[in-house]
Amino acid sequence: MKQWLEYAAAWLVLKTVGILPRSMARALAVFVIATLLRLRPKLRRAAEFNLQLAFPEWGEQQRSDTIRRMVRHLGRMAAEFARLPKLTRENVEQLVILDGHENFLAGQRRGKGVLYLTGHIGAWELSSSAHALYGYPLHYMARPLDNVRLDALTNRYRCASGNRPIFKNESARATLKILKEAGTVGILADQNTMPAEGVFVDFFGKPACTTAGLARVALHTDAAVVPGYAVWDESLRKYRLRFEPPVELIRTGDAERDIFENTQKFAKVIEDVIRKYPDQWVWVHKRWKTRPPGEPPLYDF
Secondary structure, eight states: OOHHHHHHHHHHHHHHHHHOOOOHHHHHHHHHHHHHHHHOHHHHHHHHHHHHOOEEEEOOOHHHHHHHHHHHHHHHHHHHHHHHHHHTTTTTTEEEEEEHHHHHHHHHHSSOOOEEEEBBBHHHHHHHHHHHHHTOOOOOOOOOSSSSSHHHHHHHHHTTTTTEEEEEEGGHHOOOHHHHHOHHHHEEEOOOOOOOGGEEEETTTTTEEEEEEEEEHHHOOOOOOEEEEEETTTTEEEEEEOOOOOOOOOOSOOOOHHHHHHHHHHHHHHHHHHHHHGGOTTTTSSSTTTOTTTTTSSSOO
């Protein structure tokens, strides 16, 4: 019964927001996100704590302003997610423009596939859909939701533009096959990871357990690792889907060291983007939850 109610609520919100004019849809979505944050105070506490870790030089007002702008950003992105079925090749340029796309094409020309390095920065759901409509669909890593109906609904929206999911139980084999065929795989590499799946690298001056899978695959396949992210450009009133030059891999001959060094390099790429657009990252996630052996927990809530 609970799963049916969750699905019905999500479907109702998506459909309601999806049929509204964009300005009204964004306002409603911002209200919903702000309400959720008030109803779940631990999320706000996580955001405040994370900002203290990442920007110790900031004052309370600057942290509060960043959280407020983050809520507005998340609401705006949620509205665009609800409107994904309306996005087409004919109208995508009204919402998303390409910037530095020659960098993505340079990675693609290597012929060994592209690992699209990104995180929960800007409009990450919109970025992959928009890029697909521009003619460059990808496969994305999908962590199934507990609610199977809600999971199917979410993936239906994500796949409306031509993208396809890679599910966790088939991720390694499917990823290698896609890259062998010179395809593109999107990797969100900015979340906390369990020790068995990651390595501890520096992230905003603190050790953070970070997925090692991206480095392993890149080193094994020699696929191009191209950073990409869609951030809101206030001057244009559009999202700017920015691609950076392919990241050159470090190869020392020591397999474990190479995994560590390249994972650190990827984490630094993401950190630099977050520093540039701090209000467009999801600070409510407990990024530093997993600690190195012997270190006490950072989050006590």
